[in-house]
Amino acid sequence: MSLLKFKRNQKARSFLFFLLLAALIWFLTKFSKPLVAEYRLNLEYINMPKQTLVSSQAPDELLITVNANGFKLLREFFRDKTLVLDLSAGRAIDDNRIRFNQDQLLAFCYRKIPSAEVISVELKELIIPVDQMAAKTIQVVFQGEVSLVQGFKIIDRAEIQPTEITIYGPSQLIDSISSVNTVYTRLNNLRSDLAQSIALEPLWSNKLSRSQDSVLWSARVLEFTQKQIELPVELINVPR
Structure with a gap:
């Protein structure tokens, strides 16, 4: 019985082998x-x-x-x-x-x-x-933090150049846009004049473009000294 089963399995394996071989030959020929x-x-x-x-x-x-x-x-x-x-x-x-x-x-x-x-x-x-595309001029807004070393201060105020850029796109998209932010930037421990290029936040639609992708942030930094002194006060020309 086992011999008969072995012969049947051998025939099945032989059949599958020739079937796969024929399929391979057909595939290669085709x-x-x-x-x-x-x-x-x-x-x-x-x-x-x-x-x-x-x-x-x-x-x-x-x-x-x-x-x-x-x-x-x-x-x-x-x-x-x-x-x-x-x-x-x-x-x-x-x-x-x-x-x-x-x-x-x-x-x-x-x-x-x-x-x-x-x-x-x-x-x-x-x-x-x-x-x-329609065009529109929008404001640039700095987004970030600025800190100075103790004893230093910014003269006048920091500047962004340019303060405005132009965006282009379908009017229905740009009508609601009034400003663009810079990427969030930390400028820490300033103690000297600084001019740094800062990227603008990415546009939210591939149908929009703009005149530039970065702005220049700059500031003049000056050292100053704080001191408390007492000054005498003398009144003159006091009415009688």
Whole structure:
């Protein structure tokens, strides 16, 4: 009985072995040949014209067809599928639209997938709508602590340069913004003049930009001495 069971198990193992071998041969044969596949690339835009941002209506995907060895296609399948489009390379149709023709799109795709032949792209041209940004001047507010060594004081007052910056963005976003804070900064034990660059707090939306990301905080510091003295008081010309 055990001998019969052993023979059956041996046959089952042999069957599985040849089944796996056949599957491996099929896989190697299949993927060693040129294959055609479609990839859907996510579009990311960089280098927008000044004081503009990409409209929410801009395309966010591009379908392409490629031809390559099956193993290369399999490798590309697991790679990042983000296609970065440099808007400075496009042609401005007007103030609100930028155009890429099919040849330009193919060139971007070739650089993205150099191991495969890009047969075609879904679009004959790609039109990217851009929105003009509004501008607004806002106040800069220092946020932090300042302390001096005993016996020293700030002459007049500390200064921030510039006291105002310009922010750019959709009007519905910047209308409610009136000021921007510096990052929280501690300036401790000052005993001499200081001029230090301080960063501004990060913008809370990637649809916003600003004229600069830091300001200059400066102060003149002078040593002084405190002393108590008694002075006699003498009255003169007292009315009689």
